[in-house]
Amino acid sequence: MTMTANKQHAWTAVCRYADLTPGRGVAALVDGVQIAVFRTTPGELYATGNRDPYSGAYVISRGVTGSRDGVPTVASPMYKHVFDLRSGTCLDDPTIALPTYPVRRYRGLVWVRR
């Protein structure tokens, strides 16, 4: 389902919140950009770029989420680099970061803005 709610803000609804498995992510294609959307175990939403900067493959959404010292994380499934879901920064190498995107839950849907 692709619905554009407000052109001015360009929020895009990508799926139902209930469709997300707690602790996992999905990939969404928004205006040709691949965005990884995560629902953490406690229920928070995060959105980052789907491209793993270390391998160049579009796989971040398939990583295992978790926490490290209270920081919500995702580990790339390719070489297991761990990223801070809030800032996108790689915790193993702060010079590398994923892009991040605004994400919200509204009327049962998950919305991201590119």
Added chain:
Amino acid sequence: MDANGVRPQHGASGPGGSSRPDSARRIVVAGYGMVGHRCAELLAERAARSTAPVRITVLGEEPRAAYDRVHLSSLFDGKSPQDLTYPTPPGVEVSLGDPVAAIDRQDRTVTTASGAEYAYDELVLATGSYPFVPPMPGHDATGAFVYRTIEDVEAIKRFAAGRKIGAVVGGGLLGLEAAGALQAMGLETHVVEFAPRLMGVQVDEGGGQALLSRIAALGVTVHTSTRTEAVETGEDGSVYALVLAKGDDLSALPVDMVVFAAGVRARDQLGRDAGLAVGERGGIRVDEFCRTEDPAIYAIGECAQAVDGRVYGLVAPGYAMAETVADHLLGADPKPFRSADVSTKLKLLGVEVASFGDAFGATPGALSALYSDSTAGLYKKLVIGEDGRLLGGILVGDASAYATLRPLAGTDSPLPATPEQLLLPASLGAAPALGPDALPDSATVCSCHNVTKGTITSAIHEQGCADVGAIKACTKAGTGCGSCVPLLGRLLTSAGVQTSKALCAHFEQTRAELYEIVLVRGITTFAQLLTEHGRGGDGCEVCKPAVASILASLGGTLGAGQHILDGEQAALQDTNDHFLANLQRNGSYSVVPRIPGGEITPQKLIAIGEVARDFGLYTKITGGQRIDLFGARVEQLPQIWRRLVDAGFESGHAYGKALRTVKSCVGSEWCRYGVQESVKMAIELELRYRGLRAPHKVKAAVSGCARECAEAQSKDFGVIATERGWNLYVGGNGGFRPRHADLLATDLSERELLRTIDRFLMFYIRTADRLERTATWIERMEGGLDHLRAVVMEDSLGLCEELDRLMGQHVAGYTDEWRAAIEDPETLRRFVSFVNAPGVPDPEIKFEYERGQIKPLLEIGPRPDEGPARDDDSDNERVPVEVGA
């Protein structure tokens, strides 16, 4: 001799000879046994650091490269000569099968048996010893052997086939080794010893008694105080009987073969012929730098008589002498060799025997403390000085205290506990095992390489050695006989090196402890385990898949979600398990259907081909005798599997830390050499263990005969057919650190085989660390293979009933993960590239063509500085991937 003093050299010196500068210093080592090899190795190390050119030549008598003679009897235990062989030290010229026959001290040349001549600046004699065969009638008959070389062992093996009774003359260390070999070949075995007790050099009367009762209990008949008068031969000239004399009584013992192991004599003839002084009872006399009378000639090992007048027959003193000579020739500060520790710890016929320090209480005023249990075949004696310090001891039947007691003996340290506490078995309320703190820094921990506790602790503190492997690499300690390895571990702990056993920041338990918690408390979810036994947080990429694996291993037992993608479990799985396929470097996946035992019908082969063709997949045969289909996008996986399931395939679990394949050779149905049906067995094993989740992947193989075409000895478990059943090997590995599997059990029936593998696997799953292959697991296990054997074959932990039950539940509860997945709409919903565009394939997955098939178009591959891609079927998953800045 030419102007440079170099004689023309004959063929044996090899083609490298002429290219070297004539000015190079020439060091010749005569003899290529363990000590000759060690000497060449040490010389080569020093020569590599030296600026002056050095040419090192070794001239050996045996037709093969140097090997580990100490473990000769392991050749009866499944090892091959290859396993025992040492690598040639780099830069050393080695000539085999052509011993030095004469030394010309005037010209400084040696001549070999074939007539080749070698000039030397320095000559090191390491000719070792020869077995002493009492000059009795018939001693050289057909069927009479000695026990010294691999060739001896092979001759014994060939001759023993089909014979019934064997005797060993000599009840010392070597004699009991030989007796163990005869028994291992299934012969009725006798040991004839002239002295009143066995192993008279190492143990006293009481120790000999304990040893005798243990060995007798194993079915070996021991004749002590008995002289062998003659070997009777039959009409064909082969061994027929031994004539034995006990006191005045003569008797005949019928035998098919006899092995003489009545001691060794120094091979000092070269020295004698060259006019060098030799000791009264043999051995070329040397000074404390191992120089003979001729300063250009050294002698080391069993052919030398040290300054203390002794000829040492153990390998450790030989190594120490090699070190002295290497330093004297090419190093700095050679350490004089004056005497050596002759402490030994051995396992003969499965009985532990250790003797150390002043074992016989020869020190004036020495007292002994004794614990002896003749029914159990236990004997432990500590020799204590007047001042209460430990001087030495003898341990028979249980030598576990050896590692801590031996380094204490002869030092100034007081006894760390009362003698009774040190001697009593743990079950009688003895003190806990001694800590390494009791040792002074000067105590020798590794006697093979003469490494002190001080050296090891400084390696830990100053060079940052954080595990046993690092200590081995840094100090060589533990790389000889290995008996000090447990002590190395304890030194690490005592030095405060915290090798944290916590699984990750969320669980302070080890994987094995979590397994126990899940099993005992019947926990069925990660959330429950984290809440009740974790340290807070949400879990992570380490603990989630690890716990998912434990839950899956116990799925059949706990009655939790039977499928690894049921409910919460789906969120825990790594991407491979999450999509039931193997992630490849461009984000696509590979698909591997199970092909049990590698057997496949033409129809099924065609079905795989059609699927690969229709989906345009890259197709490759794997090392595990199945077919890997690469390049599938997530949304294609269910479509591919629908086709495969319809064609009768099921998941191959190539994506899981689980049983992968059971490879097989074609076996006795077709092969002219096969002795059992290996394909049938491989299929049975693969179907039995398919889907079994483990701490790491498990690979297996079945070979139909000893030719081993299935390479079973490189697998986690490997089965090799014998005439009488199946031999089971465990703990093999390929990959980053290859390891030959250990022989766990022999000649098992099919039922015994299944039961033993069941228990082996379940014990592995229960106790291994996360991502720990069976090879590392066994090496890490306290007590090693013996402990493992005791657990799975003798039920020493009382676990077997449970292990059997757990495996039974796994086998009964197995279902095909892919069939279940394609039948469940909830699961299928996840197999899309984009949640908001289910029909759109991932545009970033692109291919080009090479050799008629697709390959990833890697505009998106890792940059050159981003480290190598990782092959999911490789064995190297624990090797950290280095990432450039």
